[in-house]
Amino acid sequence: MAQASDEILARLMGLHPKIIDLTLDRLEQLLAALDHPETRIPPAIHLAGTNGKGSTQAMIRAGLEAMGKSVHAYTSPHLARFHERIRLAGALISEPALSALLDECEAANGGANITFFEITTAAAFLAFSRTSADYTLLEVGLGGRLDATNVIDKPALSVLTPISIDHTQFLGETLPEIAGEKAGIIKRGVPVIVGPQEDAALEVIEARAARLGAPVFAFGQQWNVFEERGRLIYQDENGLLDLPLPNLPGPHQIMNAGAAIAALRTLGADEAACEAAVTRAQWPARMQRLRNGPLVDLAGTAELWLDGGHNPAGGDAVAATLARMPARPTHLICGMLNTKDVTGYMRPLVDKAASLYAVEIPGEPNTLPASETEAAARKAGFGTTACAADVATAIAAITAQDPAARILICGSLYLAGQVLKENG
Template sequence: MTAQGSDVVLERMMSLHPKIIDLTLDRVWRLLDALDHPEKRLPPVIHIAGTNGKGSTQAMIRAGLEAGGAKVHAYTSPHLVRFHERIRLAGDLISEKALTAILDECYETNGPDAITYFEITTCAALLAFARTPADYTLLEVGLGGRLDATNVIETPRLTVITPISLDHESYLGDTLAKIATEKAGILKRGVPCVVGPQPDEAMDVIEARAAALGVPLHAYGQQWHVTREHGRLAFQDETGLLDLPPPVLPGVHQTENAGAALMALRLLGQAEPACEAALTRADWPARMQRLRGGALNALAPQAEIWLDGGHNPAAGKALATTLSELPERPTHLICGMLNTKDVSGYLRPLAGQAQSLTAISIPGEAATLSAEETASAANGAGFQDVTTAPDLAAAVSALHRVDPDARILICGSLYLAGHALRQQG
């Protein structure tokens, strides 16, 4: 079948519920019951929640497990270019034929009953995982945790909570404590949990929930520590010290994500070679990704072009720190964002790291800010040189004419990142 086959079924699924997000597990349980409960027939599950770093942490855990010979299922969202990216079966992206068949089966089984796009596609992923032999299943939470469609595993092997910050406040709550309550909803009685660096307000909630459920916590700064020293990564837990290469994923924040992945691997019984592979073999597109040799590079052949999909204030801070540590070079941002995000909070840390910002809208996204709205927010966030462009190609070309040797960073949204990768070819 062609890619159009799965696209047709996915388009049908969009019409099954009037809302994109509607947090409850009732519809998921109904469909899973009709599918004979695939969630009960999965290889051991590692369930990952958090505001930032979920995908990177999952990618490192997967790289470590696969280096040891394990077959690993992985579920993540959103996709960047093709829906197939969300579902890895025993290490490989799901094929078009298998995806179309599993989506169609879930659509027919669900019938006309209301169910959100994320809910029904998550059920499809779980069904695919249940039918394909593997050693582990990595499940990344879509939104929150407590009422997320992935939170249907009664006893995972391990849970992980990456750093929590303010994001999706209209769904998860407007304080760190409320958001942490939703994230901590993935904790299960007696199941160990790896916890990345957290604000005190969030950590208090996680610790209280863990105590109520008898969950052994393995928390950053308590049961494990991670630092970069002399170009190496030092990881220390209660079983000893690891001296490892730094993560191949760029950005200082990846040190902490690496620490959470290493702690998870140690709890899964993995030895040092798997831990090293987690850092050196992980691949996670659109997280400070250097673009090379594609259509966008052809528009600015002398420039460095980077891509990052971070979109909340914590991501903005992490990105600013990463930019500050790159070799000195004039840096220009091309930014597009959604109207559901804290645009000023994201942009403010970046104002001191870039010579200019070119604002664009995100093609095909109903919730995109207009270029003019993003430009206005950039002015308010402290950027001195702000312009707009009609599209990504025009923005890259304009920057090339003004500063051909510059560093260009395309940023502000995973949806813009996906558009950039499609245009890159």
């Protein structure tokens, strides 16, 4: 009987002493042993950026599928199950297929030094090369230039979502350095869709694109998007689209929708496909309202929301979303990783929430202790803070004080994944 994918994944975790070590050499050796599946995948749309990659990818997928196209998708990290990372022609990879692919990659690697992300990316390429589809959506794991997804020679399209300061220990301390790493996905002659960027990042992107003769379609130059009278207005040289607002909540999704539509129009999509992109996209843990499950039952008449944003730009996006929601006392349950700018994430949220309960992320070695998350909240300016043993305890404490509250569980995708598991 084949081993369960969870057992193989646990073993693969031990093949490299460091979780992250950016280089393409190890992966290129493994792909050669597997006869280069990355050269046989359907045309790729490659996405990098600090925030909005997942939402933008989900919208592009919804638009392509509305055109009748079949689409592979690769995303990370997963929330509840690893299978979420690999979508084959629209459907999540099955357990038998995943365990067989992981087995094959483990055997081909022969015990050599390789990171978890590299070997699982090889498994994704293998899956994509063996199942026919019209497009492959590839989301960068970290950075771009040395990311495992960047072994693709000639994608159909590159997409750069907003770039901000994050992962400084791997990508550099300054915005131009980080933008240089992300812009590493730009390939010679391949069109690049560029979402809203600070000038320092845009200069780096445009310089690399010019060097490689890659046509640039940038927000504010070749395309524009804005909200007007409760509608999404998109404009480029091919004309204007008047569309419904995105079904994914939050004003930042207007910009993500713009980048998705720009990508779709570059691929020849019509207005119906662009409308489907904004109305049919599904992307969990991005200001997601939880409507049933044990944690929702525990919350009673309180609203329960979930968001996995985790850097200062993510904090800004959550704050902007809360500002536009109907007035209701809002309480945060926050768990963070120790690698993040915690105070920077929290600062925009201070005047949007009545209290913050700090929790640890269960089963996550890099969780920030709840006491340190609480201290960061106080430093950011929160007046009412507390530590809780877990999310359920925090929900019970909030609803005991404020039964009609809005509760937002936030701060990390890893926490969001645990909540989705716990809530069934």
